[in-house]
Amino acid sequence: ATPAATMVGTTIGARNGVLLKGGDVLERAKDVDTVVFDKTGTLTAGEMELTDVVATGEVPDGGAVAERGDAAATDDATATAEDEILRLAASAERGSEHPLARAIVDGAEARGLDLGEPESFENVPGHGVRATVDGDEVLVGNRKLLRDAGIDPSPAADAMERLEREGKTAMLVARVPAGADDGELLGVVADADTVKPSAKDAVSQLRERGVDVMMITGDNERTARAVAEQVGIDPENVRAGVLPEDKSDAVEAIQSDGRRAMMVGDGVNDAPALAVAYVGTAIGSGTDVAIEAADVTLMRDDPLDVVKAIRVSDATLRKIK
Numbered sequence: 001a002t003p004a005a006t007m008v009g010t011t012i013g014a015r016n017g018v019l020l021k022g023g024d025v026l027e028r029a030k031d032v033d034t035v036v037f038d039k040t041g042t043l044t045a046g047e048m049e050l051t052d053v054v055a056t057g058e059v060p061d062g063g064a065v066a067e068r069g070d071a072a073a074t075d076d077a078t079a080t081a082e083d084e085i086l087r088l089a090a091s092a093e094r095g096s097e098h099p100l101a102r103a104i105v106d107g108a109e110a111r112g113l114d115l116g117e118p119e120s121f122e123n124v125p126g127h128g129v130r131a132t133v134d135g136d137e138v139l140v141g142n143r144k145l146l147r148d149a150g151i152d153p154s155p156a157a158d159a160m161e162r163l164e165r166e167g168k169t170a171m172l173v174a175r176v177p178a179g180a181d182d183g184e185l186l187g188v189v190a191d192a193d194t195v196k197p198s199a200k201d202a203v204s205q206l207r208e209r210g211v212d213v214m215m216i217t218g219d220n221e222r223t224a225r226a227v228a229e230q231v232g233i234d235p236e237n238v239r240a241g242v243l244p245e246d247k248s249d250a251v252e253a254i255q256s257d258g259r260r261a262m263m264v265g266d267g268v269n270d271a272p273a274l275a276v277a278y279v280g281t282a283i284g285s286g287t288d289v290a291i292e293a294a295d296v297t298l299m300r301d302d303p304l305d306v307v308k309a310i311r312v313s314d315a316t317l318r319k320i321k
């Protein structure tokens with residue numbers, strides 16, 4: 001494009017909340033044939049809320065209430081077990097900045113639970129957290145986190161699958177008591193996120209333009225597919241369970257057959273993937289790292305602006321031909 005056309009295009013983009021980093025990007029955006037959306041914070045609002053607590057294994061305390069034997073006592077015991085599972089999970093998650101963790105902590109505080117101060121804390125990226133709470137080690141995270149610690153997650157399989165089919169992110173809670181060799185599964189907590197109102201329109205408008213739409217996420221397959229279905233992305237276009245450090249490889253794999261992919265993401269996790277994509281787009285209140293790695297920044301938190309970015313490029317370059 002001529003410098004004048006570039007100026008016009010970037011100005012029109014900017015007026016529409018679409019910041020294009022220079023003429024190269026403006027020229028490339030029109031040639032994008034595949035848009036790869038990150039799930040959390042990009043297609044979804046990223047405002048997680050705690051929705052479920054399920055006791056599936058060992059009942060932590062609460063046993064005394066159950067001994068009364070009547071129905072009310074069983075209800076009490078269940079409630080007590082759930083509260084204790086949530087209290088331990090939230091205490092362990094206090095050190096984490098992850099949206100999943102924040103929702104667990106907020107949910108526990110909303111229930112008036114008294115959280116402990118973890119004595120130690122370890123973040124296991126893409127898997128969960130491990131922390132020492134009241135002297136015991138507490139684990140909160142996915143199946144792999146538990147398996148790696150030698151704890152069998154299978155007693156929670158039914159609860160996990162049910163929650164995941166509902167599009168929720170279900171996390172296992174386990175404990176390794178001080179001095180013990182073996183850990184015990186306690187239960188499951190789940191967070192849910194809401195799909196952004198315009199996500200579905202954005203997907204359908206892209207598809208109308210002949211652009212293939214995909215989704216990439218660290219979340220599990222079942223949850224990912226439930227969200228994909230809500231926004232109109234084909235199940236075979238979902239890449240789930242992708243570790244943070246593997247997101248850029250996943251984008252490279254998508255592009256390996258000559259596709260020109262626009263990767264749209266918001267997180268620190270997404271920065272390497274934004275960098276390798278034909279066009280990297282940081283959305284909304286994305287982190288600085290994501291914005292720096294991106295070619296395009298969308299000022300608003302609106303997936304429809306992805307369509308605008310492509311449209312501005314298309315219109316600008318068409319005019320000057």
Ligand code: ADP
Binds near residue numbers: 039101126128242
């Ligand atoms: P996303 O790409 O969706 O932002 P991540 O790569 O951060 O997801 O995490 C992948 C999965 O690891 C989550 O779906 C969750 O099961 C687990 N996980 C990550 N961080 C935490 C945490 N702080 N607490 C519990 N589980 C977590």
Ligand code: MG
Binds near residue numbers: 040041042
């Ligand atoms: Mg994200």
